[in-house]
Amino acid sequence: MKDRNILKRIRIILSLFMSLLFIVLFLDIGSFSSLGVKVLAWFQAGTSFLKFLTLGIGFGSCGFILVFFLTFLFGRVYCSGFCPFGLLQDLFVFLFKRKLKYIKPYNGFRYLFLVIIIVSVLSGSMILFGLFEPFSASGRISVNLVKPVLLSVHNSFISFLEYRGIYDFDKISLHLLDPGVLFLTFLFFIGIGILCFFFSRLYCNLLCPVGISLGLISRYSLFRIKIEKERCTGCGACEKICKAGCIDNRNRKIDPDRCVACFNCLDRCPVAALTYGRASSGLKTAGNGLDASRRGFLIFLFSSLLLLFKSFPLWAGQALPFLKIRKKYPVTPPGSQGISRFTRHCTGCHLCVNACPTRVITPSLFSYGTSGLFQPHLDYSRGFCEYECNLCSRVCPTGAIQPIPLEKKKQTQIGNVNLVKQNCIVYTSRTECGACSEHCPTKAVFLVPYKGLFGPEINPQICIGCGACENVCPTLPYKAIYVEGNPVHRRSLKPAEKKKRTKINTGFPF
């Protein structure tokens, strides 16, 4: 029978191929990311549904419809073939090689959990959704845990080459990530490993908002795995291999709601009682069956989903979240339009953190208070937002950072400059500095004569809040110039163009 299990083979080949793509996506910087996101994140049900809510229906945001449709046809093939977090868990399960058992559905818990997530998203907090949404969780693990390790190996190899005088390859600077983010991501990673060790892919049915939602569709799927009760001897071979724990050997039932369509069980049955085929052609009792109370619950669920979509604009004017940092407001990436809009759509997948060439986009735990966990902000102590770059807006899978053309970005004020003269070198040490003005792309920071020197002055109207001035300001211990985030991004004025000083130099002036 083994060689007959073509479905499993297809699934494995597909998942290996997808894993490869995900590795490239999460580890590459810049060039591939924006294309990779378009292709790979497109059919990520969680993020693309969010993008649909953000940007409305469009080609870029309809991937989730395909996933829903596929689920309705073939069951949760997304979970075993396309979900990066599912692939990670499959890897764990494969490595542990444990005997598995049937797990009770815990419907009460999981549906309540889903409702809580939906309600929290509705009330403007991304903490739960961002934490458990599988694509974002995988992004965090790749960017925060896997990438630094790989980069260290890469950089030591390049060091070796450079030592030999070969400069054709270059080192990539390591992320200096937030220790809290690192710790929590590590904890999450270990946690999922432990969960996999004991319960295989329990996460997908108990905690994953995408998995639980897809389960509601897959219980009606046209194709599914069925047990022919007459043939079944109750040997339990299938139950021992079921990663979702959805095969109940004692009652000879498979729960189509929780089956992740890995097809591992198909070739395990010694009497070939397991088949994959049309739901209606099999025995009616194969499914879980819906009773009245469940139906009511489902109606409640779908109506809350509808409400989620419908009520989104209503929450736009919501009060700003509590901010813990010293500056009043954190700076959100250009294209995000403002803090509250950003925090309501960002799941913290860290693709923008990965794509940012200057590493200025930094994840943090609580910069946005209770609005979200892991959501990144621009940390100008690490770098500044490059004038000629809009990569983050091109990689965001949820639309939290909307695509923004360079010309528009150059006039988008994400924050505003503040000058603290009592910290400035020109005023305190009476020596020249001017680093801030040097780096300012719009000359919103300019120099004026001050006691035989030149001291900085600011023109906030043309400032775009890129943070170059703050980043390069050399004063210690406190910066003399800093950027305060704009809670809602504004449009900056175009810098005035001075008339060219034409200088016709006929001879040599010496």
Place this chain on the structure above:
Amino acid sequence: MDRREFLKKLFTYTATAGTTLLLGGAEKLFSRDTNARGLQPDLVAVKGGEAEDMFDAGMKALGGMGSFVKKGQTVAVKPNIGWDVSPELGANTNPKLVGRIVKRCYEAGAKKVIVFDHTCNYWKNTYKSSAIEYYAKQEKAQMAPAHLEGYYQNVTVPDGKELKQAKVHEAILSSDVFINVPVLKDHGSARLTSSMKNLMGIVWDRGYWHRNDLHQCIADFAACRKPDLNVVDAYRVMLGNGPRGVSASDVTLMKTQIISRDMVAADTAAAKVFGVEPSGIEYIRIAAARKLGEMDLNKLNIERITL
């Protein structure tokens, strides 16, 4: 005794490159007197051509690249690649000029030519949009990265008043010949950026300079590793909003180039081309007072070439 002192200093800070430099320097001493054209100029000023042609004309006056680069030597070329802008905006050195310099180095027998700068904007984009990467690689130069602290090594700055130590890029430390190729432009706090100011791009911690009297640090560092050749690119000159510039209206076409071994002399001449009084620029004054170069252009043998 200036040259001997110069050689001594070179010898102390890099043991490996020291020996070759000593030999190279000694040869220069002889070539100066045995030159067929008679006394070699201290400074060459060229006008009126494309940047790369002006360079060729200027080098001819200086006895060709062969008097700077010997067979088998490694050359570090340091243009200004500070900003992620196109060549037309004049914030970076003319890319074709850099390409031509690389070409002439290889023709003179160089083993390897390395081009780099510690950029202000994201280095990869800056190397690319300045077009310097393109023209340098076309001539088979190696574009070295300079974006991580690991590429820099601690060097003592001789007799530094404010700057006593600096971390210098290893490409400079391991090369036999150092060619400095600044672009002439306006600079907010330093007034003018030319040869001496361009050396800020071979060090790691520029913040220290800004924090501790910028002009003094620029002058201090001029004693550390004098370039063997300075080529000041004044083809397109940014007259305002420097050093980054905001738009093309900041830039004027001047089609000028200044070539000299002496940074102070080159910067003095460059200031005059730019239209400011050299004595008004503090770092030039300090460097001249420390006898790191000649500020009095009347004392120099200047060759003026118009194409």
